[in-house]
Amino acid sequence: MRVVITGANRGIGHELMKVMQASGADVVGTARDVEGYLPLDVTDPNSVRTFATRIGPDPVDALVCNAGVYFDKHESLENGYPADMWADTFAVNVTGVFLTVQALLPNLRKSSAGKIAIISSTMASQERAPGGSYIYRASKAAALNLGRNLAKDLAKDAISVGIYHPGWVITDMGGSDADIEVDEAALGLRDRIIDLSMAKTGCFENWDGSPHVF
Secondary structure, three states: OEEEEOOOOOHHHHHHHHHHHHOOOEEEEEEOOOOOOEEOOOOOHHHHHHHHHHHOOOOOOEEEEOOOOOOOOOOOOOOOOOHHHHHHHHHHHHHHHHHHHHHHHHHHHHOOOOEEEEEOOHHHOOOOOOOOOHHHHHHHHHHHHHHHHHHHHHHHHOOEEEEEEOOOEOOOOOOOOOOEOHHHHHHHHHHHHHHOOOOOOOEEEEOOOOEOOO
16 A cells, blocks of 8 residues: 655654554655655645656555644734735645645556545534634635545545544644544544545544544
8 A cells, every 4th residue: 555644754644654654554754844755845836746756657545635734823813813824824734735636646546446535623623613723723624625525526536535633632733731642643544544435435534433523
């Protein structure tokens, strides 16, 4: 199984790369500029095109769109959330997902059962809307919508798409007060990716396989 994981140099992406490798997968991990990882800036179309060329023509069985940013954790409604923060967040969390999927479509189509896993968040849910973090929430909701629509369009190619909440994970992004350790989240996500099929395409699930409310 050949797997590509974006943003694999730290946090959930790094741990997921390790557990996938331990399961026997051939994993390509990306980072913007970290030695040992294939260079990829998902916000830069030229970088995405170069990355696709470096991947080569061979099949990719699973693309994990993990790269993400969360800039607005401490912004205030009264005077925060500047316009450039919106643009920078959506460039990574939404446009970056689309550009990466688009670039690797030829490879995914060559797989006997291509899969796309989009690492989203419970903060994408419209049912659970406690306020705050408007930019991050909106970007993850957009990524969820993107994944659901990709699932429809790629069904003809037998490429399945899953969208996943990894849990509130103890990482640099999740913070030290989060609920679960990164290795537990990664093991759950590995199982979700292995289990993903056309029967589940378009799903929004938690890391443990339970369905998430939209």
